[in-house]
Amino acid sequence: MTDSRSSAWDFYSQSKPQRRKTNALGESTWFNWTQYPDHGPGAELLSLPTGGRALDLGCGSGGNLAHLATLGMRAVGVDLSPAQLAKARERWPDTEGRELHQGEALDYLASAESFDAIYSVFGAAYFTDPALMLPAVLERLKPAGVFVMSQYPAVEGCYGCQAAYISRGPEDDPAVVKRWDYGTETWEALLKEFGFCEGTAAVLPAPAEGKRRIGTLLVRGVRREKSWRATAK
Template sequence: MSDTRSAAWDAYAESKPQRREANARGEATWFNWTQHPDHGPGVELLSLRPGGTVLDLGCGSGGNLAHLAGLGMRAVGVDLSPAQLAKARERWRDAEGMELHQSEALTFLAEPGSFDAVYSVFGAAYFTDPGLMLPAVRDRLGPGGVFAMSQHPAVEGCYGCQASYIPRGPEEDPAVVKRWDYAPDTWAGLFEKHGFHDVTAEVLSAPASGRRRIGTLLVRGVRGR
């Protein structure tokens, strides 16, 4: 199964360009929670201080991770796709404090050690059973550590485990991966059930301009002591 999923995300990586050289403010690195450029909150949601430790679940080509490393964090990224990690190493080869690992998210979370924050931006948290993911994340967070994740909001009435299809070229069937979709209130309840407090779950509206109108689901919780 992991080989099939890895191939799917490799195909996805080949279809996506590298992150822009600079954002609208002219910055070479930045943190973005949404699928819309230059939109939404930033790294402040993670409540990190310089020198803190942070884990990106499904780091992809590493743009958010590189920004955290540039702020003085020990920024660790895990991704199942070798192609995604190769793009990250190429683009951010000079980023100090940035570590990249190829692994299933749950496998990596089972290893020892703790982080001050864990996050997932349209990443592995979207594609992992929350009944397994949330306790695994909680166990890797120190007391008071933050977990935040963003993904597409669920289509009304389409909740639970869903199928996503990832194109693999004109001569191949699309790859199929599972994702988990819930309404914000359900996500908040799941976070609380698995030991998080001060939970917020909301759908951020799309920017007022532009033709893309789908918002972004953003869920954040703090590990209990």
């Protein structure tokens, strides 16, 4: 199943153009949480300290990673698709402070170092059971570390694990990709259940201009400064 999904995301990568050379402000790197250009908050949601260490789960072609690296952060990305990672290396070939890893997000989290922030922009956190993803993320966050993810909002009445087909090319059957959709209240309850504090979830509306009206779900949680065990003492 991993190989079929990897080839599906490779095929997806071939159909998706590279990020624009500059954004509306003329910047060559920038952070974007939403499916709309020049819209929404930026890297400030991560609350990274100077020189902090951040992990991108499902980093794709690496635009957000490149931006964090230019800010002086240590930016680490993991993605299932070799083609996506190749696009990241091609676009930003000599980016200091950036690391790229190919593989499953949960596998990487199992043996990774600690991070000041972990995030996922329509990435691996969208396509992984939160009962597995959230504890794994919490384990790798430093005290007071931040987790943020963005994805499409759930369709009313279509909650929990949803399945979709992703093309692997004209000669192969499509791969089955699962994603997890919940309303904002459920996401906040999940963050609390798995040990995050200051857990919030909200839908950022689409830009006022244009015909597209689907917003972006933003989920954010903070690891407690002290562990539950330490607090109990």
